[in-house]
Amino acid sequence: MIYLVIGLVSTAALLGCLAGPVLARVGRPAAHPVIAIACWVAALAGTVIAGVGVVAAALLAPPAPGHGALEWLRGCLPHHRDEAIIMAAAASLVLLVACCARVAHGLPRVGRAVRHRRRHREMLRLVATEHEGHEDVLVLDHPVPVAYSLPARRKAIVVSTGAQELLSAEEFDAVLVHERAHVRQRHHALLLMLDLVHALLPWPPTVRRAKKNLPLLLEMAADDAAARACGRRTLVDALHRLAATPGVAGALGAAGPSTGGLAERVLRLETTEVSRPRRAAKAAASAFVTLAVAAPLAAATATIAELSHIC
Template sequence: MTTPLLLGLIGLALAQPVPALLARMEWPYRAPRAAVVLWQALALAAILAMVGAGLSASLWLVVHEGAPNPAPDAWRVALHVAFMALTLVVVLRTAWSMIVVAIEVRAVRRRHRTLVDLVASRDAAGRSVRILDAPEPLAYCLPGMDARVVLSRGTLASLEPSELEAVLAHERAHLRARHDLVLDAFTALHRAFPRVLRSDAALDSTRVLVELLADDHARRASGTTPLARALVKIGTQPAPAGTLGATTTLVRRIERLEEDGKGRREAAACYLTAALVVLGPTISLAVPWMSSAWATLS
């Protein structure tokens, strides 16, 4: 019974307290790409641990002294069926959440894209750029196969050419790297967990990290000063639902622009931790249990 208990505790820890603790740490934000991998590893390891706990517990209930029990008690059979059902629910809930989020987000973006094409004008800066006739500073992108970068008249009026180029580079970095797929996956995993186990830390932190990744590209393309000035000028308006915007997490993003470090040590720590989180329970608990289960059933 040790394996299911340990896997269950690991799954619960990775679902809530560990993400909450990691979200309060500053060092992962110095290596955003590696930090995204770390968050993905935590989510994957949590689901694998939950599934492994259910499977190992269900097998333990019908095995006696290292061999299948030919006549298990009724309560063992009932618990065995219950654990198998719960394991199946975890898998199906995760898959269903992925499908539902993909459908919902795609519909929201399609409606917003249609609306933007109706009310906005094309811009000479690019075929996919649309200009809204609004005085408020807005800048965001609509990802997908038919992507759009949306700016407002207020943004064009308030930015210098170099600053506008930095904003466009930021939004195009989102589209080129398909950061929307990363956020959609975390949104689905967030919904897949029951409310009592659900933590906003992974989704919120990933939203920050993809903005930092796009900032890195914009800084390389246009320079740090134009990007920082652009963030200050347009960094107050939230982006619409289903879009990726350059106006969130303003304080953290500007503070990071002031840092000169490359974050190599932080990146190495993130990758190492991600590998340990996924491979540690697998090698130390799952593989020995699978070997023992195979020997028992064969």
């Protein structure tokens, strides 16, 4: 039993404290952002699973009140000393209050983000018009050059008349491919998940580093899709023209202050050849993703299952 608990705590520590720093330093994640994104998402998922497992194990370990909830009917708690029961109950109460406080802080934040996106889409229905040549694009009649995407099943991309006038036809197509990549690869959902995890668990280094690195990797992945379709030079020119684009909360834009790392993205496009990842890199990433999710899930399940039978 003790080995299961040690394994669970060790898994939580490895994923929460070491996985992020290692991913931030290893190799060149910008060379293959899609692989890096998968590894970061797996590290975040594993950190959350391991954290939940540790909390559940702490609440279920005897003689905590959570232990053997069904066993109470069979006289489990009387087998423990009163002092131990009181101390375990106090510790469990503190842990529950802390967990509830984090959930109460994180869930409203996600709710506000979802409501803001919904209001934004409702506003667009009133003021935007459909693009004549692209069925998934809405056009805002405004001189400021704006191009961004929102999480939506239809009409997910928004551009302004100023952006259409500023960009050439090839550059405009590159921006549309970039935004479609965001929508197709569910980047908005990944950012929402990242915000929720950061709100609930802001302390682990993996979560903090993911908050810093993952948004830039999402932009690089969309850049690669646009570069393959329209050419790197065309995309770079479009990014330069849209560099002063104002940010839109809850949206992903090809350029502007909301994207972050624009200079790094442009430098990467100008100096790094966009290529497919090697088989060895894909195999290593697949192994890490599988292990990062399966290991904490197995450790948490085994620990909780064992605790449920101990009194």
